Amino acid sequence: MxxxxxxxxxxxxxxxGNGACGGCPATMGLRIVGKxxxxxxxxxxxxxxxxxxxxxxxxxxxxxxxxxxxxxxxGSSASxxxxxxxxxxxxxxxxxxxxxxxxxxxxGGTYDIGFQAxxxxxxxxxxxxxxxxxxxxxxxxxxxxxxxxxxGSFTTTTPTGKxxxxxxMALLMLEHNIPYVATAAVAYPGDLYDxxxxxxxxxxxxxxxxxxxxxxxxxxDMPETVQMSRMAVRSGAWLLWEAENGKISFxxxxxxxxxxxxxxxxxxxxxxKQGRFNRLLKGPDAESRIAEIQGDIDREIAFIRERAKITx
Amino acid sequence: xxxxxxxxxxxxxxxxxxxxxxxxxVVPGYPITPQxxxxxxxxxxxxxxxxxxxxxxxxxxxxxMAAAVAASAVxxxxxxxxxxxxxxxxxxxxxxxxxxxxxxxxxxxxRGIFAPWTLWADHQDxxxxxxxxxxxxxxxxxxxxxNTILQAFRVAEQINIPVMVNFDGFAIxxxxxxxxxxxxxxxxxxxxxxxxxxxxxxxxxxxxxxxTNAPEYAPFRQMLSDDIMASIPLVKQAAQEYKDITGxxxxxxIDTYRLEDAEVVAxxxxxxxxxxxxxxxxxxxxxxxxxLLRPRLYLPFPAxxxxxxxxxxxxxxxxDRNYNFGHPGGILASELKSILFGxxxxxxxxxxxxxxxxxxxxxxxxxxxxxxxxxx
Numbered sequence: 075m076x077x078x079x080x081x082x083x084x085x086x087x088x089x090x091g092n093g094a095c096g097g098c099p100a101t102m103g104l105r106i107v108g109k110x111x112x113x114x115x116x117x118x119x120x121x122x123x124x125x126x127x128x129x130x131x132x133x134x135x136x137x138x139x140x141x142x143x144x145x146x147x148x149g150s151s152a153s154x155x156x157x158x159x160x161x162x163x164x165x166x167x168x169x170x171x172x173x174x175x176x177x178x179x180x181x182g183g184t185y186d187i188g189f190q191a192x193x194x195x196x197x198x199x200x201x202x203x204x205x206x207x208x209x210x211x212x213x214x215x216x217x218x219x220x221x222x223x224x225x226g227s228f229t230t231t232t233p234t235g236k237x238x239x240x241x242x243m244a245l246l247m248l249e250h251n252i253p254y255v256a257t258a259a260v261a262y263p264g265d266l267y268d269x270x271x272x273x274x275x276x277x278x279x280x281x282x283x284x285x286x287x288x289x290x291x292x293x294x295d296m297p298e299t300v301q302m303s304r305m306a307v308r309s310g311a312w313l314l315w316e317a318e319n320g321k322i323s324f325x326x327x328x329x330x331x332x333x334x335x336x337x338x339x340x341x342x343x344x345x346x347k348q349g350r351f352n353r354l355l356k357g358p359d360a361e362s363r364i365a366e367i368q369g370d371i372d373r374e375i376a377f378i379r380e381r382a383k384i385t386x
Numbered sequence: 387x388x389x390x391x392x393x394x395x396x397x398x399x400x401x402x403x404x405x406x407x408x409x410x411x412v413v414p415g416y417p418i419t420p421q422x423x424x425x426x427x428x429x430x431x432x433x434x435x436x437x438x439x440x441x442x443x444x445x446x447x448x449x450x451m452a453a454a455v456a457a458s459a460v461x462x463x464x465x466x467x468x469x470x471x472x473x474x475x476x477x478x479x480x481x482x483x484x485x486x487x488x489x490x491x492x493x494x495x496x497r498g499i500f501a502p503w504t505l506w507a508d509h510q511d512x513x514x515x516x517x518x519x520x521x522x523x524x525x526x527x528x529x530x531x532x533n534t535i536l537q538a539f540r541v542a543e544q545i546n547i548p549v550m551v552n553f554d555g556f557a558i559x560x561x562x563x564x565x566x567x568x569x570x571x572x573x574x575x576x577x578x579x580x581x582x583x584x585x586x587x588x589x590x591x592x593x594x595x596x597x598t599n600a601p602e603y604a605p606f607r608q609m610l611s612d613d614i615m616a617s618i619p620l621v622k623q624a625a626q627e628y629k630d631i632t633g634x635x636x637x638x639x640i641d642t643y644r645l646e647d648a649e650v651v652a653x654x655x656x657x658x659x660x661x662x663x664x665x666x667x668x669x670x671x672x673x674x675x676x677x678l679l680r681p682r683l684y685l686p687f688p689a690x691x692x693x694x695x696x697x698x699x700x701x702x703x704x705x706d707r708n709y710n711f712g713h714p715g716g717i718l719a720s721e722l723k724s725i726l727f728g729x730x731x732x733x734x735x736x737x738x739x740x741x742x743x744x745x746x747x748x749x750x751x752x753x754x755x756x757x758x759x760x761x762x
Contacts, residue, residue, distance in 0.1 A: 114588045118456070119596075131602050134593040139586040141459055141594040144479050147452030150444050154414060154453030155586070157440035158462035161411050165438060167461075173588045191452065194445030 076264035076325070083109045092135030094127035097296040099260045099286035099303065100207040101127065104136070104178060106263045107205065110270035113137055115174040116159075118152050120145045120183040123214040123288075124207070148177040148184075149191035152202040160201070174274055176203040182212045184283075185221035185243050196250035196279045203273050203280045206243065209288035217291040224311070226367050228350045229291070235354045235363070239370045244283050245378065248317050252279040256316035259285040261303035265325050269316055276318075285312045293349025305347065310338035310371050313378060322382035332379050341368050388569035390632070395565040397528040397558035401467065401493050401551075402427035403565075404535035406437045407573045408491075411462035414442040414453035418472040419505055420555035421495040425467060447472040451479035451490075458488040459594060461585035463539065466490070469555060470497035470511045477515065480548070484519030484610060486595055489542035489549070489580075491535065496656065496707075497555040498743040506744020507554040509656065509708040512684075513717045515550070519610050521617055522685040525553040526659035528563040530636040534682075536577055537624040543580050545617050547610070552684075554657040556744070568632040576631050614686050621683055639688035640695060641680040644670065648677025648697050652756055653722060654705040655681055658741070662705075664749035669756060676756065681718075689725040701734045703759045705752065707741045715739060736762060 087108025094101040100123055117138040119125045125142045129135045143151040156175040162168045179188060184206035192204060211229050212218040218231040225239045248255045254276045258266035266284060273280035287302035289295065294302055306312040307327060314325040323329075330336035342364055345351040354363050395403070401424045405413070413432070415425035431437035444450045447468050454464045468476060473494050483490050494512050498504040512522060523538060525531045531553050538549040553559065586594060598606070618639060625638035643663045645651065650669065652662045659680035669676035679695055679702075681688060696702065706716020713720060719737035726733050736759045741747045 113591075116460070116586050116588060125596055128593065128596060131593060131596055131598040134591060134596070137591050139588060139591050139594070140596065141456065141586055142596045143456060144448075144452055144482055146448055147456075147479065150414070150442075150449030150452045151456035153442055153444070153449075154412060154456035154458075154464075155460050157442055157453075158412050158457035158460045158464075161438070161440045162460075162462060165411070190445055191449045194449055197445070198443065200442075 076262065077267050079263050082106070082263065082267055085109055085112060087111070087113065087137045089135050089137055092127050092129060094123070095290065095296070097289050097299040098123070098127070099209060099288060099299050100124050102260045102299065103207050103266065103284040103286055106266045107270050108137070110267050111174050111176065111274060114171060115176055116155055117141070118143055118148050118155070118177040120148050120179050120188060121214070122180040122183060124178055124180070126214055145183055146187045147191050148179045148188050149193070149195035149204065152177045152204065153195045153198065153200040156201045174203060175201070176205060178205050178207065180214070181206060181208040181210060181222035182220045185241055193250065196247060196252050196281065199252060199278045201277055201279070203282065206283040207286045208283055209286045209291055210240070211288070211291045213288045213291045224367065225370055226351055226354045226363055228353055242374060244281065245381070247281040248320065250279070251320060252281060253277070253319055254280040254317070256282045257285070257312070257314055258282060259303045259307050259312055259314060260287070261300045261307060262314060265314060291350065293352070294347055302347065305339070305344045308339045309341050309344040310375055311341060311344060313375065315378065321385050322378065324382070332375065341371060388571065390569060391567045393565050393567065394562045395528060396423065396560055396562055397531050397553055398423040398495065398560065399427050400528045400532040400565050401535060402431065403567065404532040405465045406431055407570060408463065408465070408536055408539050408577055409579070410439050410465045412440050412442065412454070412457040412464045414444050414450045414457070414466050416444050416447050416450045416468070416472065418447070418469045420497060420559045421467045421469040421472070421493065423559065424493060424495070447475040448479060451476040451483065454490045455479060455483045455486060455488050458490050459486065459586050461580070461582040463580045464490045465492065467493040467495065469495045471500050473511045473515060474499065477518065480515060480518040480520060482595070483548040485606070487546040487610070489546055491538045491542055491549050491551065493535070494550050494552045495555045495559045496552055504743040505555070507557060507707070508742045508744070512550065512552045513708045516685065516717070519547070519614065520685065521547055521549040521614065521683070523549065523551045523682060524655040524684050525551065525558065525682070526636070526641070526657055526680060528558060528565050529634065531558065532565060533628060533634055533636055536573060537621070537628055540577050540624045541617055541620045544620050545613050547613060547617060552656065557657040566634065572631050576628055618683070618686055618688060637680070637682045639681070639683040639691045641682050642695055643678035645677035645679055645695060645697065647675055649675040649700060650677070650756060650760060651696060651700045651702045652676065652678045652705065652752070653702050653718065655684060655718065656707070658705060658707065658747055658752070661747055661749055662752055665753040665756065668749060668753040674757070687721050687725065692722070693725060693730055696730065696733055699732045701736065701760065703756045704735060704737045705755070706737060706739050709739060
């Protein structure tokens with residue numbers, strides 16, 4: 075059982091008065107991450123919503139030292155920091171418990187421009203936690219398609235809906251043979267909290283991806299962020315799982331869907347709630363395009379169900 | 387009292403030995419010819435315990451500089467090296483290092499730029515980084531490479547500006563020359579441990595390079611511009627104190643040879659500066675009053691020292707190993723003309739682009755080029 079939201083620590087690393095949109099899922103996710111990591115951490119960001127909303131220089135809405143690094147570089151810069159801290163401690167220049175080094179990056183900085191540096195850091199198994207808050211588009215620049223945008227979704231650069239499926243980044247990270255990979259969603263804060271606490275205590279590379287429905291990009295009502303996140307998970311469009319040393323286990327409610335104990339909610343209900351699928355749903359080929367989206371979801375479920383059986 | 391040791395070594399290995407003597411903490415690295423042997427040497431030194439540092443084998447030069455910048459931001463002494471397209475690939479992050487005021491030191495082993503493909507030296511790579519806000523040294527010998535890296539760390543850490551130490555691929559990086567290694571205690575005296583004024587520290591949460599409005603952004607840029615100019619006295623001081631401690635001298639902002647009474651002045655950087663001394667001797671034997679002025683510091687461009695050093699009515703022959711595309715000739719000639727304009731109307735500046743893509747620059751060739759330029 076995941077930790078109850080009522081039992082999460084009182085510590086707040088996301089301070090009040092930042093510039094995020096109301097209902098911002100990234101800020102919600104970061105707040106839970108802060109409760110798990112505590113204050114002894116160094117945060118890396120790349121240009122994104124989380125930088126744009128943390129306050130103008132010199133103000134800062136997060137209670138960590140924060141470095142905003144070049145867009146492509148979260149992985150390698152986190153490597154630089156963790157190695158520097160470790161060697162300075164070996165040489166006696168730093169005392170006490172070393173801070174957790176974590177990157178907090180959107181899907182553009184993870185799936186696309188930051189992929190190479192992230193892959194390099196993972197292959198080196200450098201001691202960092204890399205968080206991707208995935209809102210499935212470049213929301214900060216006004217909602218353009220990314221490698222994380224699902225098929226059918228409208229963005230300003232996919233005006234008739236994206237034609238290609240999204241990548242499965244978490245699985246790609248799993249195949250880097252790193253000690254810990256997890257997916258999470260803002261609707262399941264206890265599950266996210268537990269995963270971050272676990273990651274914090276594992277040496278080496280950790281990758282945690284947080285599904286983060288953005289009202290602006292997805293076009294739903296601002297107060298419905300958590301509901302959208304829950305609907306995505308219940309429809310199987312987003313799966314909650316974690317892998318320690320390559321062994322996958324599923325978390326509720328995704329585990330019930332994977333095991334067949336519970337049917338996934340039909341995807342159209344989830345799609346109908348979002349303006350980004352509107353044009354597709356109103357078009358003459360709506361049926362076949364919804365079938366394509368359902369096909370992508372079914373394929374991902376089938377693939378990870380079988381992948382999870384490999385435990386050596 | 388330990389005495390200096392003299393060995394035979396390549397420029398690339400001399401660089402690695404200097405980095406070891408500087409007691410660096412972090413070395414991110416990625417292979418590219420002709421720089422690779424610096425990284426190989428440092429990786430080996432870290433592996434066998436000669437150098438207590440972390441070598442980070444990154445997956446590309448963009449990441450190399452990104453790791454360097456971030457390691458520097460937590461207070462580590464950081465070194466990396468690259469060449470040619472690797473340097474170009476870093477370009478964006480070079481700005482991050484200077485704008486972030488992070489005293490990273492990097493060797494760039496000069497090599498011509500792709501396309502077409504070349505392995506050999508010219509200076510288009512480092513000249514293309516002119517506007518990144520880095521201090522740039524250019525070295526003429528293996529010994530100067532060693533000495534300059536130590537001076538570079540000192541200057542960088544005094545003024546919080548990254549420093550690039552350039553030297554030619556193969557002619558310097560891969561050729562054996564005698565190399566004097568000062569005792570480590572002397573180097574430690576010259577280069578004290580790095581004590582950053584500020585670093586990313588959870589005890590003091592603060593933001594680094596997040597969004598600014600113009601009233602904050604503009605002063606940051608102005609300070610960088612001012613401080614780059616203000617590094618000139620520090621460069622001179624570092625050269626002088628290095629000489630006081632080790633007895634070695636390569637010049638400070640500039641290096642000169644037989645310049646005082648010269649009527650014809652060769653003006654060039656890097657290994658050309660060593661070979662040109664011999665060209666000057668040839669020209670002198672031919673009855674031409676020739677001399678050499680080699681800017682050791684390319685950025686900031688040491689205007690005052692050049693203006694002061696040039697003899698009255700001299701003809702200055704600028705040998706550029708790069709192109710100033712969109713203008714006739716090379717970049718160095720443009721820089722020189724811009725500082726002389728309006729204050730040294732007695733000087734004539736002539737310019738040739740030579741040695742592109744590693745074309746051999748012998749003493750005889752450069753002497754005859756200078757003779758030919760005199761008749762133009």
